[in-house]
Amino acid sequence: MEKTELNEQTSSENSSVQQKQNEENLAREQQPFRTRPKMSTSPLHGLWALTNRDLRKWYTNPIQLFVSLIQPIVWLGLFGKALNFGTFIAGSGASQAQQDLILKNFFGTTSYFSFLACGMLAFIVLFTSAFSGMSVVFDRRFGFLNKALSTPVARGSIVMGKILQSVVRSLVQSAIVLVIAVVLGMDTTHFTPLGIAGTFLIIFLMGTGLSALFTMLALRSGDWQTQMAIINLLNMPLLFASNALFPAKIMPTWLQDVVKLNPVSYAIDAARQLLIGATGMTSLLVDFSVMMGFAIILSAIGIVLSWRLLSK
Amino acid sequence: MRKYLYRLEFVVLKRESDIDMSATQIETQTSPTIVKVENLSKVFGELKAVDNVSFEIKEGEIFGFLGPNGAGKTTTINILTTLLKPSSGKAEVCGYDIFKKANEVRRNVGVVPQEYTADEDMTGINNILLCSDLYGIPRSDAKRHAEELLKLVELQDAAKRKVSTYSGGMRRRLELACGLINYPKLLFLDEPTLGLDVQTRTAVWKYIKTLKEEYHMTLFMTTHYLEEADHLCDRIAIIDHGHIIKVGSPEELKESIGGDVIVVNVEELEPDISPDIAKIKLVKDVKKNAEIYRIKVELGEEASPQIMDLIRSKGLHVTKISLTKPTLDEVYLELTGRTLREEEVDKLQAFRQRATIRRARS
Numbered sequence: 001m002e003k004t005e006l007n008e009q010t011s012s013e014n015s016s017v018q019q020k021q022n023e024e025n026l027a028r029e030q031q032p033f034r035t036r037p038k039m040s041t042s043p044l045h046g047l048w049a050l051t052n053r054d055l056r057k058w059y060t061n062p063i064q065l066f067v068s069l070i071q072p073i074v075w076l077g078l079f080g081k082a083l084n085f086g087t088f089i090a091g092s093g094a095s096q097a098q099q100d101l102i103l104k105n106f107f108g109t110t111s112y113f114s115f116l117a118c119g120m121l122a123f124i125v126l127f128t129s130a131f132s133g134m135s136v137v138f139d140r141r142f143g144f145l146n147k148a149l150s151t152p153v154a155r156g157s158i159v160m161g162k163i164l165q166s167v168v169r170s171l172v173q174s175a176i177v178l179v180i181a182v183v184l185g186m187d188t189t190h191f192t193p194l195g196i197a198g199t200f201l202i203i204f205l206m207g208t209g210l211s212a213l214f215t216m217l218a219l220r221s222g223d224w225q226t227q228m229a230i231i232n233l234l235n236m237p238l239l240f241a242s243n244a245l246f247p248a249k250i251m252p253t254w255l256q257d258v259v260k261l262n263p264v265s266y267a268i269d270a271a272r273q274l275l276i277g278a279t280g281m282t283s284l285l286v287d288f289s290v291m292m293g294f295a296i297i298l299s300a301i302g303i304v305l306s307w308r309l310l311s312k
Numbered sequence: 313m314r315k316y317l318y319r320l321e322f323v324v325l326k327r328e329s330d331i332d333m334s335a336t337q338i339e340t341q342t343s344p345t346i347v348k349v350e351n352l353s354k355v356f357g358e359l360k361a362v363d364n365v366s367f368e369i370k371e372g373e374i375f376g377f378l379g380p381n382g383a384g385k386t387t388t389i390n391i392l393t394t395l396l397k398p399s400s401g402k403a404e405v406c407g408y409d410i411f412k413k414a415n416e417v418r419r420n421v422g423v424v425p426q427e428y429t430a431d432e433d434m435t436g437i438n439n440i441l442l443c444s445d446l447y448g449i450p451r452s453d454a455k456r457h458a459e460e461l462l463k464l465v466e467l468q469d470a471a472k473r474k475v476s477t478y479s480g481g482m483r484r485r486l487e488l489a490c491g492l493i494n495y496p497k498l499l500f501l502d503e504p505t506l507g508l509d510v511q512t513r514t515a516v517w518k519y520i521k522t523l524k525e526e527y528h529m530t531l532f533m534t535t536h537y538l539e540e541a542d543h544l545c546d547r548i549a550i551i552d553h554g555h556i557i558k559v560g561s562p563e564e565l566k567e568s569i570g571g572d573v574i575v576v577n578v579e580e581l582e583p584d585i586s587p588d589i590a591k592i593k594l595v596k597d598v599k600k601n602a603e604i605y606r607i608k609v610e611l612g613e614e615a616s617p618q619i620m621d622l623i624r625s626k627g628l629h630v631t632k633i634s635l636t637k638p639t640l641d642e643v644y645l646e647l648t649g650r651t652l653r654e655e656e657v658d659k660l661q662a663f664r665q666r667a668t669i670r671r672a673r674s
Contacts, residue, residue, distance in 0.1 A: 037495065146429070
């Protein structure tokens with residue numbers, strides 16, 4: 001008896017609650033713009049929106065994509081084909097086996113073009129990442145950064161958005177460079193699905209670390225000329241003081257030490273081992289550990305700096 | 313001419329305001345405080361951009377910062393919207409400390425910055441949706457909301473066009489819509505009509521009034537247009553070199569440097585009826601120069617018929633009468649020692665800067 005009463009009570013309560021809710025919904029529809037929208041308190045909200053905003057500029061503008069691919073292709077053509085070390089050694093009168101041995105000793109593979117193609121993958125990642133800071137500068141200059149900072153979006157998301165968009169671009173562009181390299185005659189005999197996946201993982205790590213580096217250098221700057229100078233200052237040493245174009249072995253000892261300090265070298269080393277089966281500078285485990293550390297540490301520094309530096 | 317006459321008067325007649333409080337002030341005094349700023353300072357190197365500023369904003373009012381470029385208006389807004397950290401002092405916005413509860417402040421306020429911050433490569437509606445993503449508003453709500461806002465600022469027809477095709481006025485309206493996406497309790501407007509043509513300016517004024525009157529929003533705006541402050545603001549703080557010089561309603565500010573001036577020409581040189589005119593309750597001062605009476609009054613509209621009646625009752629004939637109301641121009645001149653003309657240069661510079669930015673972006 002009591003129980004049914006209780007049930008009745010709750011059901012009538014339920015219906016009154018529902019009615020109230022219906023009324024509220026109706027009021028909301030009749031009075032647009034008067035109810036405050038719900039807002040997510042997740043620290044990651046807005047991250048994809050910020051990433052996609054930058055990516056959109058790139059994928060809706062095919063010219064930009066095309067132009068950014070020209071340089072590594074020209075390098076592939078000029079260095080990879082013109083500097084044909086194979087023919088260089090062929091004139092020495094050594095037997096084919098000896099020639100292969102010499103090449104293998106130097107480059108870890110008999111095809112310099114394939115050796116260079118792996119370097120070019122890193123090249124496109126390096127140059128794409130370098131410009132990730134540039135969009136921070138422009139966002140600051142045109143006020144978008146202030147706009148974003150006045151919203152509850154996490155400061156770290158603003159930086160992570162820049163890093164992510166750059167990484168996505170790096171992955172897509174390096175995939176295109178790899179396809180073009182194969183078309184131009186890269187050695188594919190050592191390609192395995194796992195190897196290719198590993199290569200893109202190392203590209204992901206390298207892109208994350210490098211774009212975090214360039215983004216944090218731009219956090220305080222509203223001046224694109226300075227940013228350009230920084231890009232030029234860092235890009236060339238990072239490229240040339242690595243094993244991208246030539247193996248570290250043939251370099252003077254002091255430069256070899258620099259190459260070993262350059263994270264770009266480890267990414268290229270891993271890509272060469274995974275794609276063309278070249279004997280490397282160090283083990284894959286070391287390569288991945290170094291790049292993992294590089295990506296995590298620099299992203300973490302980037303996020304911490306974003307808390308301090310984005311707002312003055 | 314009228315202005316000239318007034319100028320003469322206002323130098324002579326300066327006194328403290330003892331006028332009744334205006335309606336708006338009575339209304340806002342009973343409202344709760346939404347912004348409370350205490351001894352706020354911001355120092356950039358040697359420059360004190362904001363120097364020991366204290367003020368309060370009541371819920372539901374339009375509060376204006378009036379001052380020349382570089383007076384510290386934008387810096388104050390940037391501090392209150394958590395973009396800048398103050399060097400000293402404290403502030404509460406919507407009941408939250410700007411320092412300790414920055415994210416709560418951000419959720420509760422909207423900002424329409426001075427610059428055009430919308431992404432040129434995106435459509436109007438996508439810009440609004442981007443803003444709503446930054447606030448973490450779910451997509452279903454955001455879409456409905458975006459459409460309401462586009463309707464409010466009359467951009468529905470241009471919603472699917474890229475912002476790069478928008479005119480300056482449309483961009484300004486889009487900025488306004490973006491600033492409203494979280495339906496803020498308090499909206500910051502930094503120079504909302506800078507560089508706009510008269511027509512668009514009037515439209516923006518209309519939206520601002522709508523927000524206050526229909527949506528009961530509190531607005532904090534900065535401007536260096538006097539007529540804008542006069543037209544829109546319930547209370548104005550005149551700020552210069554980082555200091556607040558004076559706070560009050562436009563009427564109070566005008567009253568503070570003197571009331572209305574009535575100039576009456578009569579046909580007859582004699583007799584001098586100045587003492588009789590001075591006896592009228594609203595009259596504060598009378599000066600006679602030949603057949604011209606220069607009368608300083610409160611509430612000119614009410615005083616002038618009384619004066620007319622008096623003159624007629626004395627058998628004199630009025631040939632000419634004029635009533636001059638004080639403008640904020642004089643207040644501004646008086647308090648900052650500068651006229652608006654001096655600001656024109658900066659306005660032009662600001663415009664040029666914007667033109668350069670637009671060119672750089674296209």
